[in-house]
Amino acid sequence: MNEQEALFEYLLRLGDNALILGHRLSEWCGHSPALEEDLALSNVALDLIGQTQLWLNLAGEIEGKGRDADKLAYLRDARDFRNLLLVEQPNGDFAMTMARQFYFDAWHYLQLQGLTGSKESRIAEIAAKSLKEVAYHLERSRDWVLRLGDGTEESHRRMQAAIDDLWMYTGELFEADEIDRTMIQAGLGPDPSALQESWLDLVRATAEEATLALPQPGWAQRGGKRGIHTEHLGYILADLQFLQRAYPNAVW
Amino acid sequence: MTGSLTQPDLGQVRTWLQEIPDPEVPAVSVMDLGIVREVRWENDELVVAITPTYSGCPATSVIALDIEAALRAKGLEHLRIERRLSPPWTTDWISEEGRRKLEAYGIAPPAERAGDSPSPFDRFLRKPLVVACPRCKSENTHRVSEFGSTPCKAQYQCRDCLEPFDYFKCI
The missing domain is CATH 3.30.300.130 (Fe-S cluster assembly (FSCA))
Structure with a gap:
C-alpha cells in the first residue's frame, strides 16, 4: 500500500467515526429523556455529520475516482467501513450513550489536536475547525458522566454498567497499525499509542470525581479500523443507506 | 460587468x-x-x-x-x-454592532473571548460563565441546556425576570 492509498484509508477512518456516531446520536431525535437533551444530541450529531462531509470529501479527492462524501457514505458495504467498534455500539440507555460519547470525545479531542499539526494543510484545517466543536462535546459528555455517576443510586448503577460494558471497545483507539505508521512517518497524523496516557488521565480523573470505578486493562475488541465490525453496523447501514439503495441517485 | x-x-x-x-x-x-x-x-x-x-x-x-x-x-x-475553512470561524469576529444587535434581539452575545479560552482540560476547572440577561441585564441567570435552537446557541434563563433566552456560545 503506497502513501496515497494509506492516506485514503486513514481519511475514511476519520470520516466514518464521525458518520457512524453522528447517525447513532440522531437516533435519539424525538426520543430523548428531555427536550433539551433531544436538542443537544441532535446538535452534536449535526457537528459530526458536518465533519463527516469534510473528511469524506477529502478522502474522495485523494482517491481520485470521482467519489464524494455522499457516494462514500451511502454506497459502501459494511466491510468497507473503517470506523472504530466503539461508535457503532447501540445507544442503550442514556448512561450508555453518554459513556460512549465521553470515551470517544476525550479520544477525538486528543486526536484532532494531533492532526492540527499535520503536514497536509487540508487535514490540519479540518482538524482545527472540528476541534472547537469537539471541545464543547467533551465538556458536555464529561458533565453527564459526573452527574449520573455521582447522582442517585440508580443513575450511578447505570453509569457504572455503561463504563464497564464499553471498556473493551476503547483498546482499539490506541492501537497503531500499518496505516497509522505510514501516517506518522509522513508527518500526516499523530501516533495513536501516544494519546493513551492523556486519555487515561482524563478518564481516570473524571471517573474518580464521579465515584465510578474504572475497569482494569484487559481484552480489547478490535477490527473496526480494518473493516471487521460488530453485527450492529449492518443495521445502521440498512437504515442510513436505504434511500440511496432503493432510489439510486435521489437528491435532496 | x-x-x-x-x-x-x-x-x-x-x-x-x-x-x-x-x-x-x-x-x-x-x-x-x-x-x-x-x-x-x-x-x-x-x-x-x-x-x-x-x-x-x-x-x-x-x-x-x-x-x-x-x-x-x-x-x-x-x-x-x-x-474558506481556515482560520476557523470564531465568535471574536462578531462586530461590536453585531453584539449590540444580538442583545437588542434577545440573544446574549458571547461572554468571553475565544482567543483566550483555556484548553478543555483547564475548562473543566473554571467557574461557570456569567451571562447577563438581555432583557433586564441581571447576572443572576442559569444555563438550561448546552444547546439551543441552532448549534451556535445555548439556552439560559434569568432568575430575576424569569425570561428564557438564547446565549450565543463562544467558540
Missing part, C-alpha cells in the same frame, strides 16, 4: 453585504457575524470568501445563495462564492 470603470468599489459591495441578514439569526447581517472573510476583484469577477460558523451548520449553503442573489440583484453578473 466589463471594464474597471463600471465595477462598484469594494466598499460599496461591503455595504450591500451588510444588508444581508443571517438566515437563522436575522437580527444580524452576514457581515456582523464575521462570516464574510474577504471581498476582492479577480479581473472582472467578484469573489466573496465565506466561512462556516459550525461545520454542520445548514445555514452555510443558504448564506452562499443569499449573497449570490443579493449581489446579482445589484447588477453584478460575474461573481463567485469561495468557501
Whole structure:
C-alpha cells in the first residue's frame, strides 16, 4: 500500500467515526429523556455529520475516482467501513450513550489536536475547525458522566454498567497499525499509542470525581479500523443507506 | 460587468453585504457575524470568501445563495462564492454592532473571548460563565441546556425576570 492509498484509508477512518456516531446520536431525535437533551444530541450529531462531509470529501479527492462524501457514505458495504467498534455500539440507555460519547470525545479531542499539526494543510484545517466543536462535546459528555455517576443510586448503577460494558471497545483507539505508521512517518497524523496516557488521565480523573470505578486493562475488541465490525453496523447501514439503495441517485 | 470603470468599489459591495441578514439569526447581517472573510476583484469577477460558523451548520449553503442573489440583484453578473475553512470561524469576529444587535434581539452575545479560552482540560476547572440577561441585564441567570435552537446557541434563563433566552456560545 503506497502513501496515497494509506492516506485514503486513514481519511475514511476519520470520516466514518464521525458518520457512524453522528447517525447513532440522531437516533435519539424525538426520543430523548428531555427536550433539551433531544436538542443537544441532535446538535452534536449535526457537528459530526458536518465533519463527516469534510473528511469524506477529502478522502474522495485523494482517491481520485470521482467519489464524494455522499457516494462514500451511502454506497459502501459494511466491510468497507473503517470506523472504530466503539461508535457503532447501540445507544442503550442514556448512561450508555453518554459513556460512549465521553470515551470517544476525550479520544477525538486528543486526536484532532494531533492532526492540527499535520503536514497536509487540508487535514490540519479540518482538524482545527472540528476541534472547537469537539471541545464543547467533551465538556458536555464529561458533565453527564459526573452527574449520573455521582447522582442517585440508580443513575450511578447505570453509569457504572455503561463504563464497564464499553471498556473493551476503547483498546482499539490506541492501537497503531500499518496505516497509522505510514501516517506518522509522513508527518500526516499523530501516533495513536501516544494519546493513551492523556486519555487515561482524563478518564481516570473524571471517573474518580464521579465515584465510578474504572475497569482494569484487559481484552480489547478490535477490527473496526480494518473493516471487521460488530453485527450492529449492518443495521445502521440498512437504515442510513436505504434511500440511496432503493432510489439510486435521489437528491435532496 | 466589463471594464474597471463600471465595477462598484469594494466598499460599496461591503455595504450591500451588510444588508444581508443571517438566515437563522436575522437580527444580524452576514457581515456582523464575521462570516464574510474577504471581498476582492479577480479581473472582472467578484469573489466573496465565506466561512462556516459550525461545520454542520445548514445555514452555510443558504448564506452562499443569499449573497449570490443579493449581489446579482445589484447588477453584478460575474461573481463567485469561495468557501474558506481556515482560520476557523470564531465568535471574536462578531462586530461590536453585531453584539449590540444580538442583545437588542434577545440573544446574549458571547461572554468571553475565544482567543483566550483555556484548553478543555483547564475548562473543566473554571467557574461557570456569567451571562447577563438581555432583557433586564441581571447576572443572576442559569444555563438550561448546552444547546439551543441552532448549534451556535445555548439556552439560559434569568432568575430575576424569569425570561428564557438564547446565549450565543463562544467558540
